[in-house]
Amino acid sequence: MLYLANPSTGAIRDRIADLSVAAIMTPRQGNELPAAGFYAADNGCGPGKHGTGAGFPGNDAYLSWLMKLDAAEGGDRYDPDTWRCLFAVAPDVVSDAAATLASSERFLPLIREYTRFPAALVAQNGQEHLPVPWDDFDVLFLGGSAECTRCRYVRPVTDFAQKRCPSCRRPLVEWKLGAAARDLTAQASARGKWVHMGRVNSLKRLRYAEMIGCDSVDGTYLTFAPDENLPRLLGWLRDLDTQIPLWDAA
Numbered sequence: 532m533l534y535l536a537n538p539s540t541g542a543i544r545d546r547i548a549d550l551s552v553a554a555i556m557t558p559r560q561g562n563e564l565p566a567a568g569f570y571a572a573d574n575g576c577g578p579g580k581h582g583t584g585a586g587f588p589g590n591d592a593y594l595s596w597l598m599k600l601d602a603a604e605g606g607d608r609y610d611p612d613t614w615r616c617l618f619a620v621a622p623d624v625v626s627d628a629a630a631t632l633a634s635s636e637r638f639l640p641l642i643r644e645y646t647r648f649p650a651a652l653v654a655q656n657g658q659e660h661l662p663v664p665w666d667d668f669d670v671l672f673l674g675g676s677a678e679c680t681r682c683r684y685v686r687p688v689t690d691f692a693q694k695r696c697p698s699c700r701r702p703l704v705e706w707k708l709g710a711a712a713r714d715l716t717a718q719a720s721a722r723g724k725w726v727h728m729g730r731v732n733s734l735k736r737l738r739y740a741e742m743i744g745c746d747s748v749d750g751t752y753l754t755f756a757p758d759e760n761l762p763r764l765l766g767w768l769r770d771l772d773t774q775i776p777l778w779d780a781a
Contacts, residue, residue, distance in 0.1 A: 639668050
């Protein structure tokens with residue numbers, strides 16, 4: 532299991548270089564691409580401190596940024612000793628699978644045509660009710676927001692404090708932690724595709740991601756108090772390698 536983090540401190544970059552963790556890069560992140568270690572290119576469409584989607588520069592600028600990363604990479608994508616990019620994420624719309632598919636179907640071919648990066652599709656709320664264009668992407672990225680499975684209510688991505696459905700008062704459940712995401716993960720793995728889960732900031736969720744078959748995760752756990760949280764995160768990753776799970780994902 533790989534944990535992807537912002538390469539914001541020297542200690543984190545050292546752990547990226549020794550392959551303990553990997554980097555996640557976005558166009559407006561402000562961090563330099565580490566000279567060694569694996570990384571993924573995200574689009575910045577998700578929630579951030581300046582609002583949802585504020586980190587996305589637009590399709591043209593994003594593709595240009597990816598092409599610059601690709602040119603700087605300069606390696607052979609089939610040689611793990613020279614190729615470091617895990618995937619590049621097509622533009623998505625948080626919590627809206629239909630809108631994400633509409634956006635991604637135009638951009639996924641561009642990633643493959645203009646870069647050598649594996650192209651990633653973000654699965655959002657409702658993807659289980661729509662066709663999955665399996666041949667158009669290489670990596671499945673589990674996104675989404677919390678929802679009520681009974682009422683089909685999806686929580687606004689800006690309202691993380693909301694814990695219950697406003698209609699039936701049932702507890703909201705993260706889409707990526709539900710049966711639909713588990714099934715999509717199984718289908719992707721059966722097709723030999725890499726699966727990544729976003730917003731993983733606890734040992735419990737990290738264990739769950741590994742249990743259902745994810746290959747990598749990312750989160751903001753190291754964004755705050757990175758000097759204190761980096762040793763904890765490395766401990767979590769060691770736990771995954773040494774402990775036998777005692778519970779079933781279902």
